Structures are given as structure tokens and as C-alpha cells.
Amino acid sequence: MVLGGAAVALSPGVAFADGDRGAPAWLVWRAGDGTTECPSARGFADKVEQRLQSSADEAARRQEVTIAVELAPIPAGLRAWRARLQVNRAGDGSPVGSRSLEQEAASCESVADVVSFFAALVLSGAPAPLDGAETPRLAPPEGPPGPPARGPAAPPPVVHPLDLSSAPSPLPAAPVSPPPPPAPAVAGVAAGAAPPAGPRWTAAVDAGPIVALGLLPGVSFGAQASVWFGPPAGLRARVGLALWPDHRSQPDASTGADVNLVRMSLGLCPLSARGNGRVLQGCVGGDIGRLSATGLGADASTGEQSHVIFDLSAGARLEQVIVGRLFAAVEARGEVPLLRVRVVYAGPAGALREVFRMEPVAAVGQLQVGWRFSP
Numbered sequence: 001m002v003l004g005g006a007a008v009a010l011s012p013g014v015a016f017a018d019g020d021r022g023a024p025a026w027l028v029w030r031a032g033d034g035t036t037e038c039p040s041a042r043g044f045a046d047k048v049e050q051r052l053q054s055s056a057d058e059a060a061r062r063q064e065v066t067i068a069v070e071l072a073p074i075p076a077g078l079r080a081w082r083a084r085l086q087v088n089r090a091g092d093g094s095p096v097g098s099r100s101l102e103q104e105a106a107s108c109e110s111v112a113d114v115v116s117f118f119a120a121l122v123l124s125g126a127p128a129p130l131d132g133a134e135t136p137r138l139a140p141p142e143g144p145p146g147p148p149a150r151g152p153a154a155p156p157p158v159v160h161p162l163d164l165s166s167a168p169s170p171l172p173a174a175p176v177s178p179p180p181p182p183a184p185a186v187a188g189v190a191a192g193a194a195p196p197a198g199p200r201w202t203a204a205v206d207a208g209p210i211v212a213l214g215l216l217p218g219v220s221f222g223a224q225a226s227v228w229f230g231p232p233a234g235l236r237a238r239v240g241l242a243l244w245p246d247h248r249s250q251p252d253a254s255t256g257a258d259v260n261l262v263r264m265s266l267g268l269c270p271l272s273a274r275g276n277g278r279v280l281q282g283c284v285g286g287d288i289g290r291l292s293a294t295g296l297g298a299d300a301s302t303g304e305q306s307h308v309i310f311d312l313s314a315g316a317r318l319e320q321v322i323v324g325r326l327f328a329a330v331e332a333r334g335e336v337p338l339l340r341v342r343v344v345y346a347g348p349a350g351a352l353r354e355v356f357r358m359e360p361v362a363a364v365g366q367l368q369v370g371w372r373f374s375p
Helices: 041-052 056-063 108-124
Strands: 027-031 065-073 081-089 095-103 202-213 219-230 236-249 256-275 278-296 304-323 326-337 342-346 352-357 362-373
Touching (some): 041 056, 056 065, 256 352, 304 362
Parallel strands (some): 027 065
Antiparallel strands (some): 081 095, 202 219, 236 256, 256 278, 304 326, 326 362
């Protein structure tokens, strides 16, 4: 993409870095001296994607724009920041509009949040409150002033003072109204354009197949569903329910058992990394359930057995946004049973024979499709 004309210096004497290697293609990131507390280009892009709930790269391609962002502290201020956002056409780099703001007694992170709101508006295609091209200053006319124009009055141009000492003037000069005083610096953003507060909590549901090795005889397939909740970024909690139908374990042709499992899981995902519509999480949790077995064979005396199971688990989960709030996820984890349940069979002679025993470590994999809500 062409990025010509994407940045204008905020104030004289402010030096900006040449960019951030972590910046996506649609973003030109300029951070002045003293911006160590500001987010990186990648962190700013993640803020925009979080507001969009979709890929910012795809949104920028649809809108055919690039965005340049500059952040710098105000030298004369105490914890005061100045920011500028400029939107350019991706094809020729020509400017579309810009937005400048100053904020006092605030952190750079809060200023970046405000700028990310405007960037998300631009990439979503919604009308964004951007300033237009700067109005050129007009020189005073060379000849005598003409008759006043009729109709609605236009805004007065900014008139430079003239030295009339050497020009002959048979008539006294008409009084010139002084130009209006400059508008005071805007502290923060106007109330009408303030970004809406983001949701404190989000929730999601998902469901799909589940496969286990070591919980039941052999490789066993089942189904599961989960509910997730937590803040928009960071720690998330999960409540899930999984069901494995009857799976047969048969040591020989005449004896064996059908084993099934129902269990509920509780989990926490304290670690996460986000980017480009993906979320990678590290999760831990525990499971409680019931394992049931029914004996097989004419001489089987196992009848029906029922065992309560407990286990601890740890693993990783990867989510990918499909479109909007629809996502797909894959998860893999290891589980350690606290009690290794076993199913035994009593033969005709009364001898006990083991039909199945849980492995000391089990492997579980899940594939899900889900929907994310914002309360």
C-alpha cells in the first residue's frame, strides 16, 4: 500500500521514531520522545481490532485507507499528551481527513484508547468526526473594498495586518474588526464524540466433538458444550458438560463391559495472546463426573457399576474469528485422574478379571464452533 502523506509533525522540536516493525500494513505509527508508557503499534492495532470485533487488516482493505497515528507529550504540560490521527487513501496516499486532540492530567494509554476509537470508526465505514483539509489563510484584497455581499454572511477570512503608512488614502480607512480570538485547546474530546465505554464482561458459548485417550477403553469419541465468561481481555472462566456414550471393552469373545462417561468441567484461562482475530490461551481446570459400566456375557456377574471420577487438567486453546462474533476453536489438554477407576469382571469360578482401568495420564482434544456475546 502507498503511505504517502500519512504523517504531519505535531509540534516543532518533537522527534518521532521511524515506525514500529510490529505495525500492520494499514498503520503508520509515530511515537515521539518520552512515550515509553504508550502502547506499541501492535498494542494499538489490537485495541482497534477489539473495538471492531473483526480483523482490522480486512477492514482497511475494504475501506481502501491507511491510518497514520502520532503521539507525543506536550513539553510544557504536566502529564499532558497530544495526538494526531490522519486518514489517507490507500491508492495514492492523498489525505481524507484528520483528528487532533490534547489531553491533560491523563496517561498515554487513555489517549491511545480515544484515538483507537476514531480509528475503529474509520475502518468500520461509520461516519467519523474527522477534521477536513486545513483552510488556507487569505491575503487582503489589493483594491478598495467592494460593496458588501448580500445573502448569508460567510465566515471572515483571517486577515493579515497591513502597513498603510506609505499608501495615499484620501478617505479615512474603515475600521477593521479584530479577528476572533483563537479557540482554547480542547481538553480531551467533545462530549458528543466521546467513545462509548466498552463492556466490562463478555460471554460466549461453543459446542462440538470431543475425543479422549485413556479415560475410556481405547480411543473414545463424545460431544461437549461450554459457556465462557470474563472481561474482554485477560482471565476467562469456563463451565462445560461432556458426554461419552457406551464404549465397549472386551478382553475376549465371551466377556467384557460397556463403559460410558458423563462429566462437568470447570476451568480458568489466565494466559492469553491476541492478534489478527486470533486468541491463544493457556488454561487449567478440574472435572467431576460419573463413569458407568454394564457387564457382558452369559456368565458375567459385574452387573452395573458406577464410579465417581475426579481429575485435574492443563492445556492450550486457540480461537479464530470466522465472521463477526462467530468463531472456531481447537483445544488440547492433558488430564490426571485423582482416582484411577477400574472395571472388573467375576468369572464362573469367582476369579476377578480386570476389564478396564483408567490410564495415569489421559489426553483430550476438542473442536468447537461458538458465538461471542457482549452484554
